[in-house]
Amino acid sequence: MPMLLAVGASFDYIRAYNVRQSMQSDLDAALIAAVKNVDAGDTDALKQKVSDWFHAQTESSYSLGDIEIDTTNHRITATASGTVPTTLMKLANINTVPVSVASAVKGPASSYLNVYIVIDKSPSMLLAATTAGQQAMYNGIGCQFACHTGDSHTIGTATYSNNYAYSTEKKIKLRADVAVDAVHEVIDMISASDTNHERIKVGLYSLGDTITEVLAPTLDTTAAGKRVDSDLTSATSTTYTYFDVSLAALKNKVGTGGDGSSSATPLKLVLLLTDGVQSQREWVTSGAKYQPKVAPLNPAWCDYIKKQSATMAVLYTEYLPITTDWGYNATVGSTMASANWKSTWGGTMDSGVSSSITRRDYIPYALSDCASSKSLFMSASSATEITTGLSALFTQYLASVRLTQ
Numbered sequence: 001m002p003m004l005l006a007v008g009a010s011f012d013y014i015r016a017y018n019v020r021q022s023m024q025s026d027l028d029a030a031l032i033a034a035v036k037n038v039d040a041g042d043t044d045a046l047k048q049k050v051s052d053w054f055h056a057q058t059e060s061s062y063s064l065g066d067i068e069i070d071t072t073n074h075r076i077t078a079t080a081s082g083t084v085p086t087t088l089m090k091l092a093n094i095n096t097v098p099v100s101v102a103s104a105v106k107g108p109a110s111s112y113l114n115v116y117i118v119i120d121k122s123p124s125m126l127l128a129a130t131t132a133g134q135q136a137m138y139n140g141i142g143c144q145f146a147c148h149t150g151d152s153h154t155i156g157t158a159t160y161s162n163n164y165a166y167s168t169e170k171k172i173k174l175r176a177d178v179a180v181d182a183v184h185e186v187i188d189m190i191s192a193s194d195t196n197h198e199r200i201k202v203g204l205y206s207l208g209d210t211i212t213e214v215l216a217p218t219l220d221t222t223a224a225g226k227r228v229d230s231d232l233t234s235a236t237s238t239t240y241t242y243f244d245v246s247l248a249a250l251k252n253k254v255g256t257g258g259d260g261s262s263s264a265t266p267l268k269l270v271l272l273l274t275d276g277v278q279s280q281r282e283w284v285t286s287g288a289k290y291q292p293k294v295a296p297l298n299p300a301w302c303d304y305i306k307k308q309s310a311t312m313a314v315l316y317t318e319y320l321p322i323t324t325d326w327g328y329n330a331t332v333g334s335t336m337a338s339a340n341w342k343s344t345w346g347g348t349m350d351s352g353v354s355s356s357i358t359r360r361d362y363i364p365y366a367l368s369d370c371a372s373s374k375s376l377f378m379s380a381s382s383a384t385e386i387t388t389g390l391s392a393l394f395t396q397y398l399a400s401v402r403l404t405q
Contacts, residue, residue, distance in 0.1 A: 016084040016097040023062060024101040027080050030054040031105040035076050043069040050078055065100075074111055074260075077104040111199070111260025113267045114217045115190060115394070117183055118205045118250065119232055120274035122241035123147055123281060124319065125176040126164065126234060129383040133172045134320075141166050144322060146174050146234070164234070175317055176234035178383045179273050182315070182390040183228050186271065189391050191221045193398065201266070203253075204228060207274065208238030211249040240280045243297040244345070247304050257309035268310035269397055271390055272370075275319045276363040277332060278345060284327045294331035295339040295359050298347040299369035306372055313376040313393040316367045317386055319360050332360040375400075 030053035034046050047067045054064055062082035069076055083096035126146040128134040134144040141153045141160075146167035153160045160166040167174060187202060194200040201217035202224050214231045215224055250270070258265025278297050283290040305312050322328045337355035341347040349355065350365050364379055371377040375396055380389040 012084075012086040012097060015087075016099055019082075019084045020099040020101060023080055023082065023099060024103065026054055026057040027078060027101055027103045028105070029057060031076050031078060031103050035074070035105045046076065050076065054080065075104060075106045077102070079103075106259075111267050112258075112263050112265070113199060113260060113269060114201045114203065114254075115186070116203045116205060116217070116250070116254055116268070116270045117186060117390075118207050118211070118270060118272045118274075119176075119179050119183065120241065120272075120317075121176070121206045121208045121232075121236060121238045122275065122277070122279060123237060123239060124241075124275050124277060124279065125174070125179065125317070126167075126237055127175050127320065128167065129173045129175050129178045129386075133174075136170060136172055137163070137167060140170065143325075146172070164237075173383070174234045175383075175386065176237060178386045179317070180228055180232055180234075181387045182273060183232065184225060185387060185391040186394050187221050187224050187228070189394055194219075197221065199263075204232060205250065205253065206232060206236065206238070207241065207243075207246045207250075207272075209240040209242050209245065211246045211253060213253060241278060242280075243278055244301050247301045251304040251308065254305055254308065254310050257311070268308075269394075270305055270310055270312050271315070271393060272312065273315045273317060273386075273390055274367070275317050276367045276370075277319060277359075279331075284331055288330075291330050291334070292339045292344055295336075295341055295345060296347070296363045296366035297370065298341075298345045299366050300346065300348075302370035311372045311376065311397065312370060313397060314367045314371040314378075315386070315389045315393060316364055316377070316379045318379055318381040319363055320381065321360060333358055335359070336362050 030050045033053045034049045046069050050067050051064055062080060065079035065081055067076070067078040079100065079102045081098065081100040083098050085096055086094055123145065128137050128144055128146065137144045137146065140155060141163055143163055146164040147162060152162065153166055160169060183204070190200050190202050197219045201219055202221060203217035204214040204224060204227055206212045206214055215227045218224060254268055254270060257268035260267035276297050277294060279294045283293045302312050319332060321333065323333065335356050336349060336359055339359055341349065349362070350369070353362065353365060368374060368377040376393060378389045378393055380386045
């Protein structure tokens with residue numbers, strides 16, 4: 001009999017544990033569903049929502065305990081309990097096993113938040129934004145990129161000092177210009193999310209050979225919009241992209257993220273818009289010795305930010321294959337194996353991905369690993385996708401919640 005009871009107890013407690021795990025998941029889901037409305041101010045309605053959601057997911061015999069709504073700190077806590085009928089333990093007059101769980105969630109939707117918008121200003125961002133624009137650039141000057149450097153072009157009676165001058169004269173919109181539109185959309189969303197301009201600050205940064213602070217985090221979204229138009233346009237492109245240097249410098253600008261409970265401890269979100277390539281024009285033109293340096297960023301560099309309790313969201317502006325260009329074929333169009341990524345930049349490729357993949361095709365793997373979560377990575381190729389992508393990531397972040405217990 002003792003042996004039978006021991007076996008029975010083990011079986012019943014495992015069953016109770018599984019029920020507890022299921023109950024925990026149901027309670028977590030109920031709180032996550034409710035916390036997105038924590039700022040509505042109607043605590044009774046929120047408690048009812050938690051109750052309705054919980055009972056819709058779980059056994060009717062389980063009961064909710066106390067539900068606490070803290071609208072000031074945007075937090076909901078709750079407990080739940082129930083009993084699990086036993087089987088063999090009934091031989092010892094133990095008919096049920098009690099189970100209980102607790103959960104707490106906090107949402108950032110109305111927390112204090114600093115948003116750091118970081119725009120890649122590399123020459124590759126000077127690609128014409130549309131297929132028609134790329135064709136117009138190629139037909140006119142034999143290159144789809146509106147570089148600030150390079151030879152002048154004489155077409156008919158008109159002379160253009162460089163590719164960028166040609167694109168400007170022909171009013172060809174570039175990816176760097178579309179990036180500006182994307183930043184404006186996010187700024188508009190910040191204004192809509194914080195109508196009193198008292199919780200969400202926005203800072204503007206350009207990424208090149210290092211990080212340049214265009215505007216320190218501010219509550220003044222009008223001022224931010226003006227600085228975008230004056231300091232982040234395609235006219236301000238750089239000739240280098242050093243993510244290892246830039247992200248280390250950004251770490252010092254962002255600092256450590258807080259819990260969002262006060263202006264002194266804001267949550268911190270970095271929105272990075274980039275094509276993800278570590279590059280320098282001279283690496284392309286100086287021959288085979290330097291061309292392996294042109295490669296995807298090492299996502300470990302993003303840890304500079306993530307290890308400080310800040311969230312990293314990444315919009316990848318897809319590096320389009322330009323197989324007619326010798327520079328592309330010698331660098332981004334070549335394989336990851338030829339880049340010697342580990343020895344050159346310290347990168348480790350994702351398991352299961354062949355080193356025969358092109359550097360261009362590996363970029364989304366690297367940038368996805370750079371983001372704090374897969375849901376905070378997006379890829380965009382068209383002008384429309386780029387414009388809406390950054391705001392979609394911001395929306396995704398605002399909709400997220402954190403289980404705190």
